[in-house]
Amino acid sequence: xxxxxxxxxxxxxxxxxxxxxxxxxxxxxxxxxxxxxxxxxxxxxxxxxxxxxxxxxxxxxxxxxxxxxxxxxxxxxxxxxxxxxxxxxxxxxxxxxxxxxxxxxxxxxxxxxxxxxxxxxxxxxxxxxxxxxxxxxxxxxxxxxxxx
Amino acid sequence: xxxxxxxxxxxxxxxxxxxxxxxxxxxxxxxxxxxxxxxxxxxxxxxxxxxxxxxxxxxxxxxxxxxxxxxxxxxxxxxxxxxxxxxxxxxxxxxxxxxxxxxxxxxxxxxxxxxxxxxxxxxxxxxxxxxxxxxxxxxxxxxxxxxxxxxxxxxxxxxxxxxxxxxxxxxxxxxxxxxxxxxxxxxx
Numbered sequence: 001x002x003x004x005x006x007x008x009x010x011x012x013x014x015x016x017x018x019x020x021x022x023x024x025x026x027x028x029x030x031x032x033x034x035x036x037x038x039x040x041x042x043x044x045x046x047x048x049x050x051x052x053x054x055x056x057x058x059x060x061x062x063x064x065x066x067x068x069x070x071x072x073x074x075x076x077x078x079x080x081x082x083x084x085x086x087x088x089x090x091x092x093x094x095x096x097x098x099x100x101x102x103x104x105x106x107x108x109x110x111x112x113x114x115x116x117x118x119x120x121x122x123x124x125x126x127x128x129x130x131x132x133x134x135x136x137x138x139x140x141x142x143x144x145x146x147x148x
Numbered sequence: 149x150x151x152x153x154x155x156x157x158x159x160x161x162x163x164x165x166x167x168x169x170x171x172x173x174x175x176x177x178x179x180x181x182x183x184x185x186x187x188x189x190x191x192x193x194x195x196x197x198x199x200x201x202x203x204x205x206x207x208x209x210x211x212x213x214x215x216x217x218x219x220x221x222x223x224x225x226x227x228x229x230x231x232x233x234x235x236x237x238x239x240x241x242x243x244x245x246x247x248x249x250x251x252x253x254x255x256x257x258x259x260x261x262x263x264x265x266x267x268x269x270x271x272x273x274x275x276x277x278x279x280x281x282x283x284x285x286x287x288x289x290x291x292x293x294x295x296x297x298x299x300x301x302x303x304x305x306x307x308x309x310x311x312x313x314x315x316x317x318x319x320x321x322x323x324x325x326x327x328x329x330x331x332x333x334x335x336x
Contacts, residue, residue, distance in 0.1 A: 046329035053321050057295075057302075076332055077324075083274050087297045092191040096205050097183050100212045108174045109219040 048073060164226040168219055179216055186227050187212075189298060190234045196293040197238040199282055207237040231308055235290065242286050273335060280330040284323055291319035292327070 052073045054060040066074045162181070170178040187208060194204035211233040215226075222229050281289055294300045294308075302313045302320075309316070 046325045046332070048321070048325050048328065053317075053324065056324065057317075057320075073328070076328060076335060079273065079335060080277065080327070080331070081296070083271070083277050084296050086274065087192060087196060088299070090188075090192050090195060092187040092208065093201070093205065096191070096208060097180065097187065099205075100183055100209050101177075101180055103209060103213055104176060104179065104216050105213075106176070108176065109172055109216055111172055111220045 052077070168222060168226065171216070171219055179212075179219075182215075182226065182230075183212055186230060190231065192297060193231070193293060194234055194238055196281065196297055197235075197286070197289060198241060199278060203241060207234060207241060211237050228308055235309070238290075239286055273331075276331060276334065277327075280327050283330060284326055288319050288323040288326065291316055292323035295320045 049065075049070050051060060051065050052070050055062060055065045055074070056077060062074065065071075164182065164185075167178050167181050171182075190211070191204055191208050194207045195201060198204055198207070211230065214233055215230045281292070284292065290309075291305065294305050295302075300308075302316050305316050306313045
């Protein structure tokens with residue numbers, strides 16, 4: 001009997017014509033990526049030899065690991081890498097660039113100018129206030145220096 | 149040839165910084181050059197992380213729009229900056245989908261390949277590999293994809309992810325061991 005792992009799913013009752021194995025396989029594919037995440041602690045222990053990691057990192061030639069116990073690991077990773085090659089060749093679908101361009105705002109991006117480069121206007125009032133502040137500071141400094 | 153001819157940039161004569169200056173100066177179309185230069189590796193990253201072409205396209209689109217809006221804030225390499233936007237977009241999506249307990253309809257099932265021909269041509273190992281990758285925690289999956297699909301060095305990965313080379317080596321090693329544990333019974 002096939003266990004329904006997702007009884008609330010809208011797929012219920014639509015797979016009567018499928019074999020159990022096929023349904024099982026498809027259920028696995030349909031489940032969202034994150035639902036399939038499992039803690040690594042639940043997986044069987046598997047420790048790869050450091051030489052295999054070094055080979056996979058490009059630090060050792062294949063000949064150095066294609067012998068003894070690691071030969072099987074090398075075969076496995078060669079097979080996996082062949083499959084990865086396909087992912088490396090994937091390209092962005094052509095319509096995506098046009099979609100992005102049409103979704104961009106029509107104005108230029110806002111330019112953020114640092115405060116020290118920003119233009120500022122001095123009004124007569126500002127000038128008088130700054131001058132008064134400077135004079136006050138100068139008087140205060142003079143008094144502080146001359147006082148015993 | 150005028151300064152704003154896109155072909156010039158396509159031939160690698162214009163740096164990203166020059167293109168950014170043009171865009172900031174009001175030449176919106178110049179942004180197309182940056183999309184063209186970097187969309188493929190970014191799309192591959194998003195696709196391998198999410199397992200869904202539709203989601204990968206959405207993340208790519210939102211990331212480039214965000215990049216455009218904040219283009220004046222780019223310090224250093226544009227490609228590294230936009231990569232971080234995409235990588236964060238993928239992680240946010242993975243977090244959100246976990247929280248929302250989405251139930252996928254039949255038609256929404258994730259497929260790594262864009263066309264029906266590619267789907268038909270998909271090998272059993274490829275399917276199992278996608279399933280095993282999806283079973284990895286996001287941080288291990290990200291490190292494995294950057295190393296084995298994108299072919300980045302550990303130093304570059306550390307620079308992009310803001311972590312140490314040692315930590316990343318550990319993540320990649322754990323990802324390999326987990327993948328092999330998941331797959332080797334059938335394929336080794």
